[in-house]
Amino acid sequence: MQRLLTFVLAKLIGLYINILSYLAPQKATRLAYKFFSEPRDGRLLKDSLPSVLREAEAKMVTHNDFIFQTYTWKGTNDCKVLLVHGWESNASRWKLFITYLKKAGCTIIALDAPAHGLSSGTEFNIPQYAEFIDVLVRQQKPQYMVGHSLGGATALYYQSHYPDNSIEKMVIMGAPCDFNSILNNYIGLLSLNGNVFKLLNKHFLENLKIKTDEFSGSLFASKIKIKGLIAHDVNDKTVAFKEGKKIAAAWPTADFVQTKGLGHSMHDDKLYTRIYSFLFDGK
Structure with a gap:
């Protein structure tokens, strides 16, 4: 019943936005972008953080008009790894993986994305997330970065747009490749018309400097020179397996x-062991 209600509500919202796109295009654009960019889940409360985050050293970092939350698990050597979560998630999603990283004695750093966890803001977008990452990378100088889902897509964007940094190896898990595939999924979910699609494209170009046809993980990956490991599950129902293959085909190093069987979350002992080996054993 809940699925049916959600489906009907999405279609009604889409119908309303479609009508507005002809009568009040600016309002239609605002609404369409709001539903596209505002996460419905992933927020945290400061007084009830998951246990894995309570174990870390928490710090809020100010960047322009935003505040983003960071977490640090101190290690015993000079190695540092940065963890970048995805859509409607937060830094606690790394709980299982952190147990593997601690074996290496490295310092583990994670952050909450814009409008996620304890970070400020109401909307998520990749360029802003990449800015947060850049501030943290320049402060902490991690050698390794691991990103999941849209966090992986952001890591690709970051490394291609901010190549002069300390990152030596990157791991990308379950990441989407083409921005248009994400946008088209949203358009389909709400049954938005072509007029709304044009309005959204205009908004992305004018406000975020994003040309949706050119905003592609494969394009970003083709510019990356450091070593990478890309993991994607054939049964991923959130981000199609072919998206990961596109990224891999474009990233020569x-x-x-x-x-198989991990879905989109990709929590798995065997995979985490493989990532550990790639990062710390050079395999």
């Missing part, structure tokens, strides 16, 4: 790991 990256290896591709195909998994």
